[in-house]
Amino acid sequence: MKNTKQRCAIMQILKQSSDPVSAEDIFAALKAENPSLALSTVYRNLERFAGDGLIKKDVWRDGIVRYSIAQEHHGHYLICTECSAKIRIEDCPLTGIEQGLAHDTGYEIEGHTLTIYGKCPKCVRREKARKAQNQ
Ligand SMILES: [Zn+2]
Numbered sequence: 001m002k003n004t005k006q007r008c009a010i011m012q013i014l015k016q017s018s019d020p021v022s023a024e025d026i027f028a029a030l031k032a033e034n035p036s037l038a039l040s041t042v043y044r045n046l047e048r049f050a051g052d053g054l055i056k057k058d059v060w061r062d063g064i065v066r067y068s069i070a071q072e073h074h075g076h077y078l079i080c081t082e083c084s085a086k087i088r089i090e091d092c093p094l095t096g097i098e099q100g101l102a103h104d105t106g107y108e109i110e111g112h113t114l115t116i117y118g119k120c121p122k123c124v125r126r127e128k129a130r131k132a133q134n135q
Pocket residue numbers: 080081082083084085119120121122123
């Protein structure tokens with residue numbers, strides 16, 4: 001198995017598993033199809049992924065290190081078009097829409113992006129002041 005292929009196969013397993021997996025879990029899953037694969041290779045790749053921030057590495061209470069795909073906490077932003085001030089919107093307003101779409105279209109929804117733009121109160125005030133001056 002070539003290096004890139006190994007990396008892909010390891011990543012694939014991480015993406016498919018809903019729970020964090022250990023290097024041994026991944027090794028066991030890949031071993032049958034790839035007899036030449038070494039556990040040390042799996043470890044090396046996992047460390048590399050973790051180093052690159054692609055995956056999260058946690059030591060569990062049983063002492064076993066488990067890995068999972070690093071997911072940014074889901075959220076959206078409200079951004080000021082004047083000064084680029086950012087406000088994080090913690091609640092996702094699209095969850096219900098996604099479910100409805102999945103139901104109506106048969107799509108398996110994988111995600112979305114949403115950014116809302118506007119003018120922050122500071123910029124609105126500044127603009128009003130400027131207009132008042134010009135009058
Ligand atoms: Zn602003």
